[in-house]
Amino acid sequence: MTASLPRQAAPPDEPHRPPETPGHKARRRALTLLIIVLLIGVPAGYLMISANQSRNSGKDKESKYSATGLTAGWPSKVQRRLYQVPVPHPADRIAYYETNNWKTSRLYVQFRTNSAGLDSFLEGMGVNRDALKKNDISIGTRDQKITGWRFTATGTWWGLTHAQKNPAPTQDVVVNTADPEFPMIYVVSRTVP
Numbered sequence: 001m002t003a004s005l006p007r008q009a010a011p012p013d014e015p016h017r018p019p020e021t022p023g024h025k026a027r028r029r030a031l032t033l034l035i036i037v038l039l040i041g042v043p044a045g046y047l048m049i050s051a052n053q054s055r056n057s058g059k060d061k062e063s064k065y066s067a068t069g070l071t072a073g074w075p076s077k078v079q080r081r082l083y084q085v086p087v088p089h090p091a092d093r094i095a096y097y098e099t100n101n102w103k104t105s106r107l108y109v110q111f112r113t114n115s116a117g118l119d120s121f122l123e124g125m126g127v128n129r130d131a132l133k134k135n136d137i138s139i140g141t142r143d144q145k146i147t148g149w150r151f152t153a154t155g156t157w158w159g160l161t162h163a164q165k166n167p168a169p170t171q172d173v174v175v176n177t178a179d180p181e182f183p184m185i186y187v188v189s190r191t192v193p
Helices: 022-065 077-082 115-125 141-147
Strands: 091-100 105-113 157-162 170-176 184-191
16 A cells, blocks of 8 residues: 655645636637747748748749840840940830850840930940941841841941940940831940950
């Protein structure tokens, strides 16, 4: 036979608590479960959302840098400033493509603007209309193949090469004035890193 131990009496200064009821026990367990779900679920949800955004960002960058031809839209302000291609306002039919290698970086841009926009563009490059030479296709066949540009359509073609000392870029410009009010402009700006 085992001897029973005497029970310890409750301290006299603590009030006596009634036994826990089943309803109170269920509320306490529900509250504990809610706290655990919040402590684990909220950070886990945040990590899933963050990972998804990061993956989507990587896909956007991958598609941007894996492009193999002209992409419709404006080149970034950094690209326009770095390559000194001041696309004027208003302009439409805008497309661009950038290539980089250890030797030369190039930005290809095409857009259509109005007559004042052409003057603004040329002025932004540091030249004027007098620098344009009739029937001078200054963009070479290599660059035409990369972009798919063909300078054989009807219209009067004008061109210029704006050579600058490194590290400033050199720009080859071809302008089609088939519609003199809305000339189409093609630019290849190359720089040596």
